[in-house]
Amino acid sequence: MINLISSPFNPSSPQASSITNLFYVALVISALIFIIVTGSLIYIMVRYRSRPGDGEPKQVLGGKGIEIAWTVVPLLILTFLFAYTVYTMQKADPSPDPYQQPDILVIGHQWWWEVHYPKSGVVTANEVHLPVGKRFLVLLKSADVIHDFWVPQLARKMDTVPGHPNTIWLEADKAGIYLGACSEYCGTQHAWMRIRVVAQPQADFDEWQQEQLRVPATPTVGEEARGAQIFQERTCANCHAIAGTIANGRIGPDLTHIGDRQTIGAGVIENTPSNLAKWLANTQSVKPGSLMPDMRLSDSEVNALVAYLEGLK
Amino acid sequence: MSDEIRSVTGGDELVVPEPTETTSAIWESEGLFGWVSSVDHKQIGIMYLIVTLFFFIVGGIESLLMRIQLAQPNGTFLSPEAYNQIFTMHGTTMIFLVVMPVLIGFANYLVPLMIGARDMAFPRLNALSLWLLVFGGLFLYFSFLTQGGAPAAGWFSYAPLSEKPYSSLTGMDYWAIGLLITGIGTVATAVNLIVTIVALRAPGLTMRRLPLFVWMVLVNSFLIIFALSILNASLVMILADRFLNARFFTPASGGSAILWQHLFWGFGHPEVYIMVLPAFGIMSEVIPVFSRKPIFGYEFVAGSTVAIGLLSFGVWAHHMFTTGMGHTLDGAFGAASMLIAVPTGVKVFNWTATMWGGSIRFTTSMLFAIAFLVQFTVGGLSGVHFAAVPIDWQTTDTYYVVAHFHYVLFGGTAFGIMAGAYYWFPKITGRMLSEGWGKVNFWLMLIGFNLTFFVQHILGLIGMPRRVYTYPNLPYWGILNLVSTVGAFILALSVIVFIWNVIISLRRGKPAGNNPWDAWTLEWATTSPPPAHNFDSVPPVRGRRPLWDLSHPDEADKGGLADG
Numbered sequence: 001m002i003n004l005i006s007s008p009f010n011p012s013s014p015q016a017s018s019i020t021n022l023f024y025v026a027l028v029i030s031a032l033i034f035i036i037v038t039g040s041l042i043y044i045m046v047r048y049r050s051r052p053g054d055g056e057p058k059q060v061l062g063g064k065g066i067e068i069a070w071t072v073v074p075l076l077i078l079t080f081l082f083a084y085t086v087y088t089m090q091k092a093d094p095s096p097d098p099y100q101q102p103d104i105l106v107i108g109h110q111w112w113w114e115v116h117y118p119k120s121g122v123v124t125a126n127e128v129h130l131p132v133g134k135r136f137l138v139l140l141k142s143a144d145v146i147h148d149f150w151v152p153q154l155a156r157k158m159d160t161v162p163g164h165p166n167t168i169w170l171e172a173d174k175a176g177i178y179l180g181a182c183s184e185y186c187g188t189q190h191a192w193m194r195i196r197v198v199a200q201p202q203a204d205f206d207e208w209q210q211e212q213l214r215v216p217a218t219p220t221v222g223e224e225a226r227g228a229q230i231f232q233e234r235t236c237a238n239c240h241a242i243a244g245t246i247a248n249g250r251i252g253p254d255l256t257h258i259g260d261r262q263t264i265g266a267g268v269i270e271n272t273p274s275n276l277a278k279w280l281a282n283t284q285s286v287k288p289g290s291l292m293p294d295m296r297l298s299d300s301e302v303n304a305l306v307a308y309l310e311g312l313k
Numbered sequence: 314m315s316d317e318i319r320s321v322t323g324g325d326e327l328v329v330p331e332p333t334e335t336t337s338a339i340w341e342s343e344g345l346f347g348w349v350s351s352v353d354h355k356q357i358g359i360m361y362l363i364v365t366l367f368f369f370i371v372g373g374i375e376s377l378l379m380r381i382q383l384a385q386p387n388g389t390f391l392s393p394e395a396y397n398q399i400f401t402m403h404g405t406t407m408i409f410l411v412v413m414p415v416l417i418g419f420a421n422y423l424v425p426l427m428i429g430a431r432d433m434a435f436p437r438l439n440a441l442s443l444w445l446l447v448f449g450g451l452f453l454y455f456s457f458l459t460q461g462g463a464p465a466a467g468w469f470s471y472a473p474l475s476e477k478p479y480s481s482l483t484g485m486d487y488w489a490i491g492l493l494i495t496g497i498g499t500v501a502t503a504v505n506l507i508v509t510i511v512a513l514r515a516p517g518l519t520m521r522r523l524p525l526f527v528w529m530v531l532v533n534s535f536l537i538i539f540a541l542s543i544l545n546a547s548l549v550m551i552l553a554d555r556f557l558n559a560r561f562f563t564p565a566s567g568g569s570a571i572l573w574q575h576l577f578w579g580f581g582h583p584e585v586y587i588m589v590l591p592a593f594g595i596m597s598e599v600i601p602v603f604s605r606k607p608i609f610g611y612e613f614v615a616g617s618t619v620a621i622g623l624l625s626f627g628v629w630a631h632h633m634f635t636t637g638m639g640h641t642l643d644g645a646f647g648a649a650s651m652l653i654a655v656p657t658g659v660k661v662f663n664w665t666a667t668m669w670g671g672s673i674r675f676t677t678s679m680l681f682a683i684a685f686l687v688q689f690t691v692g693g694l695s696g697v698h699f700a701a702v703p704i705d706w707q708t709t710d711t712y713y714v715v716a717h718f719h720y721v722l723f724g725g726t727a728f729g730i731m732a733g734a735y736y737w738f739p740k741i742t743g744r745m746l747s748e749g750w751g752k753v754n755f756w757l758m759l760i761g762f763n764l765t766f767f768v769q770h771i772l773g774l775i776g777m778p779r780r781v782y783t784y785p786n787l788p789y790w791g792i793l794n795l796v797s798t799v800g801a802f803i804l805a806l807s808v809i810v811f812i813w814n815v816i817i818s819l820r821r822g823k824p825a826g827n828n829p830w831d832a833w834t835l836e837w838a839t840t841s842p843p844p845a846h847n848f849d850s851v852p853p854v855r856g857r858r859p860l861w862d863l864s865h866p867d868e869a870d871k872g873g874l875a876d877g
Contacts, residue, residue: 004788006776008707019703026701030694037690040665041683050605050672057672059868062610062663070662071655078651078697085647085701089640092703110479145474146570148635148710152776156706159635162473163564164571166637179787183710183778184635185467187474188393191781267785289393 003153006179012153012199013171018091019156022084029077093156096167102139104128104170108147108160108182110291111189112253112266122212123241125253126266128170128197131205135171145187151180151197159184172199177262188289194267212257215244216312227308230301239292242312252292259313265290277306352436353845354425357443359741361418364447365411370808371454372406375399377805380765380798386786396782397465398484402453404468405488408588409495410450412726416591417442417502419733420530422741424506426836426843427524429515429851434508438501445498453491456484464488467780469581470551472562472573477555486555489548496545503537506530515835517854524834524857525608528615529594532622533587539626540583547576571636578629586625588722590618592729593660596682599732600664602832603679604671607858607870610663617656624653634705643702650700657693661686676830677751681732684759688724692717695770710780713773719766731758731811738815739829743841744822750814757807764800768793833858 003010011017048057105116106128115124130136140149142160149168150157158168172178180195200208219225228245231237237247243256261271265287269275280302283292297305348356378399382391391399421439425432433439456463461482466475475485510531514523523531551573553559560566562573601608608614630638630646664686673679695717699705708714731754738746772793777784784790828837837860839848852859856870 006787007774009774016707019707022701023698023704023707026698026704030697034690034694037661037665038687041668041686044665044668044671045673045675045683048604048668048671048673050674054672056605056865057670059607059870060609060670061607061870062613062666066666067610067613067659067663071659074655074658078654081697081701082648082651085703086644088701088703089644092706093640095640145479146471146636150778152707156703157635157709158637158706161564161570161636163569164637179776181776181778181781185471185474185710185780187479188397188465190397190778191393191783194785 002177022088103136111193131202148184150183192268223307227304358422365415368410375403380801384798398463430513442498442502449494456487503534525597526594533590544580582629592726595733609666620656678735685728692720711773712769716769739825761803833861
């Protein structure tokens with residue numbers, strides 16, 4: 001089930017919930033101040049509008065008492081808000097043990113996400129799988145410019161900064177698909193650098209990891225075999241890796257289990273055979289500016305590649 | 314420099330060097346050349362206003378193009394490359410070629426008049442600043458004609474995206490050099506304004522009697538000197554990176570991507586106050602006059618400005634809470650950023666208290682000022698949200714932040730500028746702007762602005778990042794964006810109404826007379842428009858409101874003011 005409303009007010013982890021609580025407090029305080037300011041302005045506009053024949057009103061220069069009041073009262077409110085802020089920082093983003101190994105490594109690329117599970121060796125892209133109720137430490141790196149990993153329902157956002165690795169905690173209370181996106185402008189296709197976090201029960205997660213580690217059989221007959229051959233011949237392998245073949249490029253996403261993924265092009269289209277054909281035939285019209293060039297494939301080559309790639313599960 | 318100042322302030326007598334030719338007929342007879350070659354602060358001020366209006370229209374058209382593209386999901390009106398260039402140019406234009414210089418334009422025109430001076434301290438430097446702005450702006454826009462197109466790394470040009478490997482075409486170079494050109498001019502103007510305010514005040518106009526607009530321009534000018542200097546140095550560094558392989562900001566070769574952010578926001582956050590303090594100044598002139606009361610708590614309004622100015626240099630890293638600086642720095646900058654809300658709140662309360670017990674005249678100028686108070690409060694309160702660090706961890710770089718800073722800079726500053734325009738247009742041109750068209754202008758702008766930007770708060774809170782050229786068809790994203798686009802066109806209509814009002818009022822507006830609003834500061838003591846030499850004689854200044862004292866000799870402002 002996809003959570004289509006992906007909001008800090010729809011949290012699904014203890015970390016995100018703690019931020020939601022702080023946000024509610026801040027909103028209530030803001031609303032009260034806004035009502036006081038606007039309310040007094042409305043009162044003043046009605047009560048003190050000039051009427052014909054009015055002389056000049058009493059000339060008042062100020063008042064020390066009230067100046068102190070409206071300096072000190074906001075200061076007290078802000079002191080409270082700051083204390084709650086510090087408390088929430090600890091809840092939402094507890095500092096990890098410095099020697100703790102990350103459960104997931106996410107590397108931001110122009111314009112897709114590389115995802116590693118260093119403990120199991122799984123490599124995937126644009127989708128992060130999590131067991132429900134378990135807190136994973138995510139190490140965030142960048143391969144090029146600054147990106148930002150943001151899944152509002154689950155965690156704070158954090159930049160992936162080249163030369164400056166960061167970490168966040170990722171956890172989901174309920175199974176489901178959580179949507180996120182790159183939240184730091186990173187160039188032409190910043191818009192289509194979307195994230196899906198798939199939270200699943202532990203057993204399903206373990207099964208998924210096993211599946212991902214399995215090396216897909218190299219097809220030997222039919223369209224799929226022809227596709228496999230085209231994949232190696234038409235330079236796809238220079239940028240992409242497929243386990244069990246000689247393709248080990250690390251410039252584009254690992255395609256070992258591309259058939260399993262939900263979207264193509266970091267969320268730009270759903271992963272269906274016809275969409276994959278569209279992507280292969282004319283990448284630059286589907287995701288203009290993408291670093292994958294148009295490969296000038298014939299229709300029959302495209303069909304063979306689609307058969308091969310969609311079979312990689 | 315001190316010799317020059319001494320020579321123009323011979324003791325109490327105000328002796329300003331006169332131009333060698335008389336310029337009294339400059340309005341009618343000298344034509345285009347008279348304007349281009351002018352060193353008169355009023356003409357330069359007017360040219361600032363015209364140039365910034367031009368760039369405002371350009372930046373506004375850019376925003377309409379973006380809103381058309383975003384009106385529906387998966388829009389195809391603009392290519393991603395075109396959209397990214399346009400949003401970069403929109404931000405850069407509005408900040409560097411519109412908001413900052415329009416306020417400098419007001420300061421240029423008004424400061425010498427408000428302090429009873431003949432001109433700015435350095436008239437030629439003043440002209441230089443204007444023309445650096447014009448040509449810096451044109452240089453920046455020339456990038457559209459080059460092969461690589463305009464810059465496309467956003468108005469804050471984060472490294473390493475702005476470095477050669479990721480922005481290999483010339484747009485970034487036009488951006489950096491263009492801003493350097495305007496930046497040098499801006500620093501020069503700040504020096505000019507400071508010297509003018511310190512050295513050329515009329516006899517009796519002590520610092521404690523200075524109109525608040527002038528106070529805020531003074532503080533603002535110090536902010537400009539320190540902040541723009543950081544920017545200018547950073548621009549040289551990025552240019553050195555791009556042309557000389559200096560590697561300041563390239564992590565791949567030992568530089569630091571974060572360093573650019575520290576430097577840029579070291580400029581960029583004071584810049585936010587540079588873009589709002591003079592508007593605070595306009596509020597502090599307009600609200601008292603139309604409430605028929607002196608400003609409530611003059612010392613607190615002036616003092617809070619100084620507090621904001623100082624604090625503004627200690628809050629820059631609140632733009633960087635998601636870079637992974639660690640909780641200690643995040644917390645420290647969060648606290649400092651919350652603190653700055655206190656002097657800002659003091660101002661809002663003082664303006665409100667000024668209206669309390671007054672006799673309020675709802676002129677167009679005053680309507681804009683009241684809308685400023687409400688909208689700026691919204692922007693200020695959402696600003697506090699970003700200082701509460703974890704909220705920033707969710708909302709920064711989303712449409713929530715786009716909504717926030719447009720409430721500050723459009724709902725605040727731009728409405729303040731409109732209040733100032735309706736207030737001082739009679740002084741500048743000798744004719745009143747039409748109040749009828751003014752009301753149409755006001756209501757359209759109020760509705761258009763809030764329709765455009767209020768819904769963007771919600772968009773940010775349902776996950777829409779900023780700076781995306783398109784977006785997926787998720788629930789509510791399409792409809793809220795459509796509402797925002799409709800609002801933007803209403804806003805554009807309000808600007809057309811304003812320009813129409815200016816055109817017809819210039820031709821057949823009601824003659825203004827010297828002091829149409831019955832205001833109290835020195836600029837209203839001379840003719841409208843003022844003569845080239847500004848004043849035949851400056852009235853005596855014995856308090857904060859010299860014209861009030863003249864017309865109410867029995868009720869002259871008392872207290873510590875009489876002999877400040």
